[in-house]
Structure formats: structure tokens, C-alpha cells
Amino acid sequence: MSNRMSTENELQPVPGETPEAGERGSELRAAADASRVLDKMFEETGETVGNPKCANPHFITENVNVYYGDNHAIKDVSLEIGKNEVVALIGPSGCGKSTFLRCLNRMNDSVESARVSGTFLLDGQDIYSKHLDPVLLRARVGMVFQKPNPFPKTIYDNVAYGPRIHGLAADSSELDDIVHTSLERAGLLKEVRDRLDDPGTSLSGGQQQRLCIARTIAVDPEVILMDEPCSALDPIATARIEDLIDELSQNYVIVIVTHSMQQAARVSQRVAYFHLGSLVEVDHTNKVFTNPTHKLTENYITGRFG
């Protein structure tokens, strides 16, 4: 919605413009018209193109609908996420990819106005079942947020928090092991080995984000959700996180929301393109970025809008 608005704003006639600019205006108008036609076309069919299924699914979602009050934020989305797979969710701002992600570990529960419907099966188990405590679910589905959000505690306590509340370590030496392994796997141990008692907030942005990842894997979840984990980081820190995602995908299912097409191309095996709350296209990353099926996907990845 927002991108369409901005396109229209650009089309406002500006007095005293040169004829060339006018030409460009009409070009933009044509593009906006085309996009509107596409939106309409999509609304009529509403079908997801590509292949939302996968051979070895770990997380199955079907006919997911999310409402924020009267706002229909997610429209009938079905998506399967396979074992040891990195799935990237892309799309313009406000298209519902973060909302969808937050459904996967029931983080939307704490949003008063949110209503979620549809089927969510994690390893065959309904995660919205009354019998499943969200605490248990979140121990299996971890999450890394957009902005690094370490607790205002020491580095050690940050990583140890999850294992502590879940009682994962029998004694303090076992807890030490978990903390060290987690930091090691998050690629942070070398940098913080000598200052585990420093506050987590004293680290740099990239280190903080890796600390958050270490904190997440300390609980040893099955799935890790990442909501634009690199959007607040510089390119070098981003590269480190991307390498880390690659390594983690050996052991975990990863769903990552990203605004960077390059990042999606680099880290993911499959890409899901969201548009205005609908899932437009899902396919292998190569296929989507080289030969997208849907016109909307093509427009987005070629930078026409978004």
C-alpha cells in the first residue's frame, strides 16, 4: 500500500518543471498503472505461484490469516519450511512478512488486537493447540530480532538465561559448557572469552547481535526465526552474521526476514515473496532471482518498487 502511495506522490504535477521531467512523470505513471493492474490481477487470482511445498517439511503452515483489529494483515498464506533449510521472506515494508514470522513462535499472542487463524504444524504438532504452552514452543522455536536486544546483564548471564529458566544444565560446569559452546558457535567466543562478566550492552552492534544469536542457540531450538537481523549492522558485521547463518543451517531450520535481496540470495535456499499480506511466490532462491514467475516478484526484485 505504502509504496503505491509514494509512487503517486511523485506524480504530483510540479509547476515549472522541464519537459524531460514531465516525460519521466508519465513513465512513472505508466509503471504505477501497471503495478495497480498487477495488484488487481493478483487480488482476483490470489494464488501463490511457484512451489510452497517442500520434500521434507519440518514446519507446515496452511491457510494462515492474521487480523490486527479490522486490518487483514496476512491473507490465506500457506508455506512449508523444510528440514535444514534457510527460507528467506522478502517483500516491501508492511507486506506482513514479520507478522507471519511472529506467528511461528506465537509472539503475536502478546499483541492484544491480533487474531491468528490457520494451521501451524511444527513436526506434526499443532503449535496453536490449547495443550501446548507457548513457553514450550518458544524453547523449540527461537527468535533473533531486528535490533540487537541483549539483556542488561553480563555476557555470561545473557547466554545462560535460557538454559537457566528451562533448567537445561544440571550444574554450573554444565552451564559453563553450554555458554561457551553457544558463544563459540555464534563466533563470539574469541572476542569475549576474557570478559564474560562485562555487560552485554558494552559490545558493538554486530557483537551484540551475535550475542543474541548465541543466547538463542543456547536453548538448542529446532527452528530459529530471524527478523531482519542485519538491518542495524554495518556491512562487515552483516557478512559475519551471514556466514554464521550458513553454519547454523547445518543444524537448525532458519526462517529469515530481510529487506536485502542480496542477503536473501546469499543465505537462503528458498525465497518467499510477500505482497500486501499475500504470499505471491515461493521457489528456490536461484529460480526466484533469475527467472521469477510472477510479474509482481519480478518488479520487486528488479527494483521497480519496494
Next chain:
Amino acid sequence: MTDTIKSLSTHDKVLAGLGKRRRSERNFRVFGLMATAVGIIFLAVFFTTLVANGSSAFMQTFVVLEFEFSEDALAPSGQLDLEYADFDGLVRNAIRREFPEVTSRRDRRELSKIVSVGAAYHLRDLLRKDHSLLGSHIQLAVPTSSNVDMLMKDNISRTVDAAQRTLSDKQIAWVDELVASGKIHSKFNTALFTNGDSREPELAGIRGALVGSIYMLIVTIAISFPIGAAAAIYLEEFAPKNRWADLIEVNINNLAAVPSIVFGLLALAVFINWMGLPRSAPLVGGLALSLLTLPVIIIASRAAIKSVPPSIRDAALALGASRMQVVFHHVIPLALPGMLTGAIIGMSRALGESAPLLMIGMVAFIVDVPGSFTDPSTALPVQVYLWADSPERAFAERTSAAIIVLLVFLLLMNLSAVIMRKRIERKW
């Protein structure tokens, strides 16, 4: 019109308006400076008058006299009875011994008014502690009456007509004689801190009120902080956000603005008349003040809880913490400094409050220092009010002194809160 605007460049247009912008900025700064200065001047005037009026109350005039614990006066029947012994006579004899030339009844009565009536109590206490004093002579500094004290502090003018003063010309002459012989001197006024209230200014102290205030604050903090914090946590973290929550919020905000005397009436009706708790007791005072501070604490605590970044809650939730764990492991530790600030603001308000205490009988004249939460007592601000209302000249300086003590108490309380908060904050 359009042409003139067009012909000017952005640089020129900005330049044209720049002077006005700078002027308004300078004016605003001057206003701000003036406002701050006015505030500081008021504060300075307030403190200087307070200290100027009150500092003299911390000194007290004493007269050194020789007392004879004569058996004739104390045990005329041969048996010492402390209750009925004539200690006043002892004091009278002692002062008369200084001025043997005074013989007329009238003059002698005036003479004995130089010494405080408290001197007799002092002698009695001495003798009670040590019976062997009976029959001995001792030299002792005893407080003078408040009128003599006022004269020594130049609060009673010698030049005004004798009929207009509380000391006669003769009394002034005697005092001058005692000064000349070095028998009158001034000492730190310990009675101010060790005694309860009294009708005699030189014997009146703030201990009763201070202890009453401390008892009350203990009750207030013990009741209002846990309840206020629990209510704030529930409303912020657990209560559903609906119309009821809005209604409760509006009501709490209104309660914070209710005049304090109304809470006094409520306390009178509920705690004293209905529940039958004792009148004038710090317990009831503390309960009344709890009603007063609860909304303040709730509002401040909610603000503190609200200011904990949601990202911290999300992080804990995403790790699988239950809502209780999120609240107790993350939200409260981060919100605690703010909650404590709220509690201290509430306590400071409670400490300075007198209106609700008037309603529950804490304005009574109470001499004894309270020993428990249910003993009759008064409070510092009420003591200030009582003394300010007293006609004796010497109570004026004691009023200021009581205000100084109240302010110091307040300052110490705030200071300890700041230190406590700093310590908690450093931990995180």
C-alpha cells in the same frame, strides 16, 4: 508578488528571517534565565528567613544555681516521697539565695519566674536516680524560663514600655545581675530533641512528633509500596487493555488529585469509626497517608514499567520465559529505580502532609513520646502547626526549628533513596 519571491534566492530569504529567529531565541533564553533566577531567589529567601528565625532555637539559656536537697523541704515527715516532695520550693529557695535582698512576696514571685518550671522536674529526676543526694548541696545549670531566654536572644526589647513586655524591669535587672556574675550562659538545646511537646516553650521538644512521623512513614511505606507496585505491575503487564483498564486508569489519576483532607475523612470513617482503631495513632495516620500515596506510587511505577524497552520483553519471551519470569527477571529490575523514585515522592508528600492527620485526631496536645504504632502521637507538620498557633514568643523560633528538622528529615530520606537507587542501577 510571485516575481519578488522568485527573484530572491533561498540564501537571501533565510538571511532576511535570520535576525528575527535569533531575537526570539535570545528572548526565550532570557525568559528562561529569569524564571530560574526567580525560583532561586524565592528559595534563598525562604531558607535564609527560616535559618535566621530558627537557628536560635537550637541554643537555650541556662542559669547556674546552688540547690540544697534539704530534708526539711523534701521529707518534712521524715519519709521521702518523690510524688509529693516540694521541688518547686527547692528551686524557689535556690534563686532567692542569689538575691537575699528581695523580700516582698510579690517580688519573690517575680523572681522565681526567672527559672523554668522544668527545673523542679529535673531535680526530682536527679533525686530519683540517686537517693544519696538527700541533704547535699549541688551546683546545677537549669534552663531559665522562656521569657529570660527570649531576653538573652534579644527577642524581647528592653526599650519598650514595661507593660508591653513579659518581663518586668526588676526581672530584667536580676537577669543582668546574674549575667554579670557569670551565672547565666547559653548551651545547646538538647531538650528540643529529647522532649515531647510542652506548654512551656523551654521544655518543648520535637521528639514526640519526629518519632510519630517515623512510625507513620513506616506504616505508609509498608502498606503503599507493595500494594502500589503490585497494582502497577498487574495493570501494566497482565491486565487486559480494555475499557475497564481505561476506567481504572482515569480513576487512579483522579485519586492522585483528590485533596488530602478527603482521605483524612475517609480514614476517620473507615479506620476509626468502623474498624475501631485507636484515635491519634500513627497506625491510623500511616493508613490514611497510604491512601494518599498509593495513586502516586501506582502512577510512577506504571510509568517506570512502561519505560522498560519492549525489546527486552520480546527477547525474554522469545527465549521461552513465562510472563511471570519476564516481569520478575527483566521488567522489575529495570523499573525498580523508577518505582523507588515514585515511592520516595509519595513518602515525601506523606511526610509533609498535615490535613488528613487533623481529621484523625493527631492534632492533639501530646506530651509523651510514642512507644508503639498505637500510642497517641502527633507528626512533624502538625507540630509545626501547633507551635505556630501558640502565643508564646519562644514558640516562634521553635516553629522554624521544627521546620528545619522536617526539611532535614526529608533531605535525608531523599538522599538515602538516591543512594539506594544508584546502587541498584549499578548492578545492572
